[in-house]
Amino acid sequence: MDFFVFMSEQWLLVSLLVVLLYAFALSERYKAGTPASVHEVTRLINIDGARVLDVRDRSEFSAGHIVDAVHIPHGEVAERVSELTSYKDKPLIVADKLGQHAGAVGRLLKQQGFQVRRLQGGMSEWANQNLPLVKG
Incomplete structure (x- = not known):
């Protein structure tokens, strides 16, 4: 009950807090690389020569991945970032x-000077859109 009284009396402070939390969340989201839809990703690959870094486990990668994707499991990216310098x-x-x-991998790569984008929805979204996958 006291909580609702506080909110009604201090509506301006509560509103400011909500706006600041939203701005912080948005800022953190873009520090890890701009999200890209599956259609944007296909355009980036075909027109801009973008490369895909697949950070899933080996079994998931073998079950199906994007053509010419570079595979480094998310837990190994920090140690193997030098393998990506040509990109x-x-x-x-x-x-x-x-x-x-x-997000975590994108943030790390952005700190290293990479132009990072993140596949929105991950490989699940790619597969749901029936886009091509390479097995093996």
Whole structure:
């Protein structure tokens, strides 16, 4: 009951808090690389020469991945970032299963100077759109 009284009396402070939390969340989202839809990703690959970094586990990668994707599991990216230096001049699209690891990997790569984009919805969204996958 006291909570609702506080909110009604201090509506301006509560509104400011909500706006600041939203701005913080939005800022953190873009620090990890701009999200890209599956259609944007196909355009980036075909026109801009972007490369896909698949950060899923080996079994998930073998079950199906985007053509010419570079595979480095999310837990190994920090140690193996030097393998990606040849892709610094083109957009690097981070793809994972559902989008849960792409943010952390994207943030790390952006700090290293990469042009990072994140596949929105991850590989699940790619497969749901019936886009091509390479098995093996």
